Amino acid sequence: MSPSAVADFDEPSAKVLSPASLAHVVLRTANLERMVDFYTTFLGGTVTYGNEVISFIRYDDEHHRIALIGIPSxxxxxxxxxxxxxxAFTFNSLSDLLASYRHRKARNIAPVWCVNHGPTTSIYYKDPDGNMLETQVDNFDTVDDANAFMMSKAFAENPIGTDFDAEELIQAISRGEDERVLKKRREIGPRALPDLSSM
Structure with a gap:
């Protein structure tokens, strides 16, 4: 619809109009300064605006992707x-995902879980307040291919995934192994969800 077109607000619709994109996430915290330091480091981001109560953090072309509100109580x-x-935050390649892992590791930010879900290869972290963050790369070239995998018998049997060692993947890429091959999930059969609260 062009900007000058007038919408028919009363036209029946089979479903609600979907958003164009997800804009940002806001987290409340009692540790504003520590959380700002963590998220700017974790995302390679900058503070667009911040004071003693609120901080807006960006890392791409959006004015902010994470906002933090400091509420002492x-x-x-x-x-x-x-x-x-x-x-969850997506990277363009497995190499980018693993480079960001190494950059965080050098800054004492260690992952709590590395898992190939099938549709994605994912590395999970926790922020200082215990919120879980996923960094991921898509394992399939198209959404249709990812959807097909998610409708497969292998995914139905194990929708959680297969753990991996990030350092082993870095070594494999350094040896010249194909990322497409490395992103293919190793099938291990049925698996329960791990206790993420203890990670």
Whole structure:
């Protein structure tokens, strides 16, 4: 629809109009300074605006992707309560994912879980408040291919994935092994969800 066109707001619709994109995530914290330091480091980002109460962090062409609100009365996260499980960030290649892993490792940010889910190869971290963050690369070239895998018997048998060692993948890429081959999930049969609250 062009900007000058007038929408028919009363036209029946089979479903709600989907958003164009996900804009940002806002987290409340009692440790604003520590969280700002973590997220700018973790994302290779910068603070667009910040004060003693709020901080807006960007790492791409959006004015902010993460906002942090400092509320001193905020209680510690309860890993067993309902709510947001994790925030995921995508990289363009397996090499980029692993380079960012090494950059974080050099800054004492260690992953808590490395897993090939099948549709993605993923490395998980926790922020200082215990919020889980996923960094990932898509394992398939198209959404249709990823959807087909997610409808396969292998995925139905194990929708969690297969753990991997990030350093072993770095060594394999350094030897010249093909990323497409390295992103193919090793099938291990049925698997239960690990206890993410203890990670």
């Amino acid at each position: 905020t209680e510690p996260k309860k890993p067993t309560s309902c709510g947001l499980e994790h925030i």
